Amino acid sequence: IPATPPTFVSDLKNKTVTEGESVTLECHISGHPQPTVTWYREDYKIESSMDFQITFKAGLARLVIREAFAEDSGRFTCTATNKAGSVSTSLEEVSGEPIPPFFIRKPMQFGPAHFECRLTPIGDPTMVVEWLHDGKPLEAANRLRMINEFGYCSLDYGVAYSRDSGVITCRATNKYGTDHTSATLIVKDEKSLVEESQLPEGRRGLQRIEELERMAHEGIYYKNFVRLI
Incomplete structure (x- = not known):
């Protein structure tokens, strides 16, 4: 050929x-x-x-x-x-x-004091992700663990205290702009029992707290719960 x-x-x-x-x-x-x-x-x-x-x-x-x-x-x-x-x-x-940061999923939580959200663009080397408590930066420590991988961002409290109550914000910044998203953490008294609910109306939240308190008195230990507002 x-x-x-x-x-x-x-x-x-x-x-x-x-x-x-x-x-x-x-x-x-x-x-x-x-x-x-x-x-x-x-x-x-x-x-x-x-x-x-x-x-x-x-x-x-x-x-x-x-x-x-x-x-x-x-x-x-x-x-x-x-x-x-x-x-x-x-x-x-x-x-x-070029696109600025954008949170495609807001912080959500069901269970112990753990926040997570989703962010784009993925793989931007200029991206900086920060977690804040009432506007003040949080730093990773023995009881705080932060992850930022492939657009997944999370914040974990190993133990939550009443002083941790407040507005928790995840802020992302790259060379094209900034975006942020927030949720409210409420830690109830020294037992770290909090209400988990996104529904502002009434009885469901109150009944949930009463149920948790009853279980705690009966010896069932719940570490902490989160309410997102």
């Missing part, structure tokens, strides 16, 4: 994506013998890595960018080469659209 130079059956297409999202660039290539494929960002060769996954199977050349950020914007080129020739296709820009 005579050698034929590489040909792009389909070219790269320009793309715009939200910052932090995965993006896939692909094109179809024919040619004999099978071409070797090289990817470039501007004039720099891209090597396969955790952040950039390169594959070429059955004529489909693909580059997957695990997370796209604004600094990834630029010209991406795919070059196919065999002994009969070489050909390239480019897209002008892959831009991570």
Whole structure:
């Protein structure tokens, strides 16, 4: 079979994506013998890595960018080469659209003093997440545990005291802006028994507290509960 130079059956297409999202660039290539494929960002060769996954199977050349950020914007080129020739296709820009933090789920809690919420964009290296009590920053300590991973944010109180009552705020900041979300923690007396309810009306909350107090007197220990307002 005579050698034929590489040909792009389909070219790269320009793309715009939200910052932090995965993006896939692909094109179809024919040619004999099978071409070797090289990817470039501007004039720099891209090597396969955790952040950039390169594959070429059955004529489909693909580059997957695990997370796209604004600094990834630029010209991406795919070059196919065999002994009969070489050909390239480019897209002008892959831009991570800059977005400020946004809480897609507000703090929720059912059980011990534990707050959690969901945040976007995911994987933003400029993102700073803080927890505050009545506007004052909280710091991780023996009885406070904070997690911020892949858009999941949580705050755990190992033990809650009456002085911990107040407005608990999660605040996220990146170079494009700030967002925050809050809930109210009420710790009742030294036993750390609090009401858990999002319903302001009446009897359900009162009956719940009375039930918990009855159980506590009967020797059933409830560490703490949370009311979100």
